[in-house]
Amino acid sequence: xxxxxxxxxxxxxxxxxxxxxxxxxxxxxxxxxxxxxxxxxxxxxxxxxxxxxxxxxxxxxxxxxxxxxxxxxxxxxxxxxxxxxxxxxxxxxxxxxxxxxxxxxxxxxxxxxxxxxxxxxxxxxxxxxxxxxxxxxxxxxxxxxxxxxxxxxxxxxxxxxxxxxxxxxxxxxxxxxxxxxxxxxxxxxxxxxxxxxxxxxxxxxxxxxxxxxxxxxxxxxxxxxxxxxxxxxxxxxxxxxxxxxxxxxxxxxxxxxxxxxxxxxxxxxxxxxxxxxxxxxxxxxxx
Amino acid sequence: xxxxxxxxxxxxxxxxxxxxxxxxxxxxxxxxxxxxxxxxxxxxxxxxxxxxxxxxxxxxxxxxxxxxxxxxxxxxxxxxxxxxxxxxxxxxxxxxxxxxxxxxxxxxxxxxxxxxxxxxxxxxxxxxxxxxxxxxxxxxxxxxxxxxxxxxxxxxxxxxxxxxxxxxxxxxxxxxxxxxxxxxxxxxxxxxxxxxxxxxxxxxxxxxxxxxxxxxxxxxxxxxxxxxxxxxxxxxxxxxxxxxxxxxxxxxxxxxxxxxxxxxxxxxxxxxxxxxxxxxxxxxxxx
DNA sequence: AAGTGGTCTAGACCACTCT
DNA sequence: GAGTGGTCTAGACCACTTG
Numbered sequence: 321x322x323x324x325x326x327x328x329x330x331x332x333x334x335x336x337x338x339x340x341x342x343x344x345x346x347x348x349x350x351x352x353x354x355x356x357x358x359x360x361x362x363x364x365x366x367x368x369x370x371x372x373x374x375x376x377x378x379x380x381x382x383x384x385x386x387x388x389x390x391x392x393x394x395x396x397x398x399x400x401x402x403x404x405x406x407x408x409x410x411x412x413x414x415x416x417x418x419x420x421x422x423x424x425x426x427x428x429x430x431x432x433x434x435x436x437x438x439x440x441x442x443x444x445x446x447x448x449x450x451x452x453x454x455x456x457x458x459x460x461x462x463x464x465x466x467x468x469x470x471x472x473x474x475x476x477x478x479x480x481x482x483x484x485x486x487x488x489x490x491x492x493x494x495x496x497x498x499x500x501x502x503x504x505x506x507x508x509x510x511x512x513x514x515x516x517x518x519x520x521x522x523x524x525x526x527x528x529x530x531x532x533x534x535x536x537x538x539x540x541x542x543x544x545x546x547x548x549x550x551x552x553x554x555x556x557x558x559x560x561x562x563x564x565x566x567x568x569x570x571x572x573x574x575x576x577x578x579x580x581x582x583x584x585x586x587x588x589x590x591x592x593x594x595x596x597x598x599x600x601x602x603x604x605x606x607x
Numbered sequence: 608x609x610x611x612x613x614x615x616x617x618x619x620x621x622x623x624x625x626x627x628x629x630x631x632x633x634x635x636x637x638x639x640x641x642x643x644x645x646x647x648x649x650x651x652x653x654x655x656x657x658x659x660x661x662x663x664x665x666x667x668x669x670x671x672x673x674x675x676x677x678x679x680x681x682x683x684x685x686x687x688x689x690x691x692x693x694x695x696x697x698x699x700x701x702x703x704x705x706x707x708x709x710x711x712x713x714x715x716x717x718x719x720x721x722x723x724x725x726x727x728x729x730x731x732x733x734x735x736x737x738x739x740x741x742x743x744x745x746x747x748x749x750x751x752x753x754x755x756x757x758x759x760x761x762x763x764x765x766x767x768x769x770x771x772x773x774x775x776x777x778x779x780x781x782x783x784x785x786x787x788x789x790x791x792x793x794x795x796x797x798x799x800x801x802x803x804x805x806x807x808x809x810x811x812x813x814x815x816x817x818x819x820x821x822x823x824x825x826x827x828x829x830x831x832x833x834x835x836x837x838x839x840x841x842x843x844x845x846x847x848x849x850x851x852x853x854x855x856x857x858x859x860x861x862x863x864x865x866x867x868x869x870x871x872x873x874x875x876x877x878x879x880x881x882x883x884x885x886x887x888x889x890x891x892x893x894x
Numbered sequence: 895a896a897g898t899g900g901t902c903t904a905g906a907c908c909a910c911t912c913t
Numbered sequence: 914g915a916g917t918g919g920t921c922t923a924g925a926c927c928a929c930t931t932g
């Protein structure tokens with residue numbers, strides 16, 4: 321029951337009383353109280369024209385759930401508490417929790433499974449391996465082979481540090497790898513990660529792991545990539561790249577620069593892929 | 608009031624009684640009847656394992672609204688009836704209509720405006736001009752200049768006809784144009800349209816029109832592009848393209864092949880853009 | 895049978911827009 | 914003030930999963 325003191329809450333305040341007293345009580349006793357009135361007190365106020373403006377209850381609940389995810393309370397692939405339990409815990413109705421989870425499900429943060437529960441999204445699943453890889457073969461659908469070329473630690477150059485919101489010279493990990501299709505090299509990836517977050521990352525760890533790197537990052541380092549921005553260009557292959565991808569120097573390649581974010585819009589990976597699009601293409605859906 | 612004869616409706620049936628008798632009645636009288644029981648009768652039945660399987664009420668409502676859009680009952684930019692009116696018209700609750708509209712809004716078919724109503728999405732608006740164009744300048748944000756190069760009618764070649772689900776030799780319109788940024792050519796577009804749907808399309812019409820082609824297509828031909836698939840590759844400029852885009856022959860260009868769809872997943876435009884990404888990039892968001 | 899998410903309804907109140 | 918979409922609650926029933 322959101323029974324905060326009815327003091328005039330500014331419209332901007334994320335005013336949900338997180339985990340009030342009887343949080344882990346027998347459950348349902350807390351929720352169905354002076355419902356409508358209470359939540360009204362929670363949300364309404366004079367319309368001061370402040371900047372972050374107004375946040376409805378369900379969005380505040382969403383924020384609380386994200387905070388738990390960020391804190392690692394529920395790990396990738398695990399189930400979170402049921403809607404009814406969350407509703408009791410936060411002192412709101414099931415419908416409000418449902419709307420919060422709806423949004424998070426639409427953003428691929430959570431996955432609902434009817435009859436089973438709601439689960440933390442993961443890159444490690446069979447069904448959606450390579451969630452962020454949009455490269456498709458012109459024909460067929462074989463999976464890609466992986467070949468690790470390099471994994472080293474270094475001091476962050478200015479250009480990379482800036483994008484990852486680090487300081488120049490901060491510790492950083494650099495990974496280089498190839499993806500193959502039918503034995504032919506198709507993608508050359510360079511990956512930069514904050515050294516702080518990926519302390520034990522090594523060639524061995526990367527080599528012994530099956531599946532996408534992002535699954536490893538979740539399991540070993542608790543870092544979830546939930547969103548990414550890509551900048552795509554056409555470039556000409558330089559000598560080194562041409563040799564690795566077995567194309568002519570000057571051949572056109574797709575350059576895909578990806579900045580990946582974890583919870584709280586925090587950038588945690590920069591990746592530059594060079595794709596040979598002779599027999600593959602980058603697929604995009606517009607809405 | 609969904610009072611169909613309680614004969615056993617198969618689960619697959621889009622069973623909404625569209626526009627029953629008292630459709631345009633004083634409004635609210637139709638809706639709040641033997642609600643729960645009736646809609647239960649509408650949806651439930653024995654679980655026969657049929658193919659298109661089960662469709663909830665709100666999705667059937669969505670289908671009905673899409674059918675109206677397709678029929679041109681409400682045009683691009685116009686408002687559709689209020690949620691309460693639609694609820695009365697279809698004999699369901701406002702909540703069900705709301706959920707249908709929620710989905711359509713998420714798919715950019717409709718746009719909600721609080722206090723004003725719900726509107727048919729359009730490509731002709733200031734706020735989201737060039738909804739499908741993902742090209743961004745490295746710096747600045749000037750809008751792109753347009754230069755029409757050609758507009759002619761022809762018989763569909765096999766490759767293009769297949770993608771537009773036409774027969775080889777069917778009438779077709781081909782348009783070629785350039786987009787400029789700061790006076791420099793950046794994009795060369797070739798566009799193919801079914802001649803059947805775009806009867807009066809001409810150089811004059813295209814030239815006198817302001818804003819994106821998609822806005823013109825909506826206003827003049829009633830064709831709404833609601834979704835598109837793109838295949839992106841890196842290619843080398845041939846002689847003709849190099850001249851038009853003022854680059855060297857062999858220079859790497861982004862090739863963006865776009866197939867656009869209208870209601871009912873019907874393909875109605877094929878477009879091939881060649882982008883000079885020297886000072887622009889293709890922006891994509893991954894979730 | 896019990897627990898979970900999914901759908902549907904109903905009603906209250908809020909925020910925004912226009913007249 | 915009237916009308917619109919936006920939020921929140923409550924309760925019913927359905928579909929799916931697991932023991």
